[in-house]
Amino acid sequence: MKSAVAKDALEQALADRDDIVAANVSTYDVNGTSVLKVSATARRGVSPKDVANTVESALTALDQLLGFQVPALVQISGGLRARAAKATRLQ
Numbered sequence: 780m781k782s783a784v785a786k787d788a789l790e791q792a793l794a795d796r797d798d799i800v801a802a803n804v805s806t807y808d809v810n811g812t813s814v815l816k817v818s819a820t821a822r823r824g825v826s827p828k829d830v831a832n833t834v835e836s837a838l839t840a841l842d843q844l845l846g847f848q849v850p851a852l853v854q855i856s857g858g859l860r861a862r863a864a865k866a867t868r869l870q
Contacts, residue, residue, distance in 0.1 A: 782806035782813055785841060785849060789817060792837040798825040799833065815851040827855045 786804040793802035800820040807814050817838070821830045834853050842848045 782815075785815055785845075788841055788844070789815070789837055792840065793817075793819065793834065796833060798822050798830055802834075809850075812850060815849055816854065817851055818854045818856070821855055821857050823857070827857070830855050 786806065789804045790802060793799055796802075798821065800822050802820070803818045805816050805818075807816060815838075817834055819830050819834055821827055831853060834855075838849065838851055838853075
């Protein structure tokens with residue numbers, strides 16, 4: 780699997796989500812197998828479970844696109860960045 784394809788696809792899928800402040804995808808080699816690490820920062824007030832479901836949906840879509848299940852580690856965080864970030868408002 781080309782890790783750049785998976786990385787770009789997941790980052791694009793998560794980029795425009797209102798419930799996620801930031802998302803980062805990286806790959807690691809674990810015993811000869813490429814494993815994705817998806818780190819997502821939940822916006823303040825958003826349930827980590829909702830963010831996990833969003834990431835899981837994106838991973839399922841990637842699995843269907845590639846035709847096989849990609850091993851992945853998902854990390855959901857909040858913290859200062861989520862508290863400081865404001866929702867984008869258009870006028």
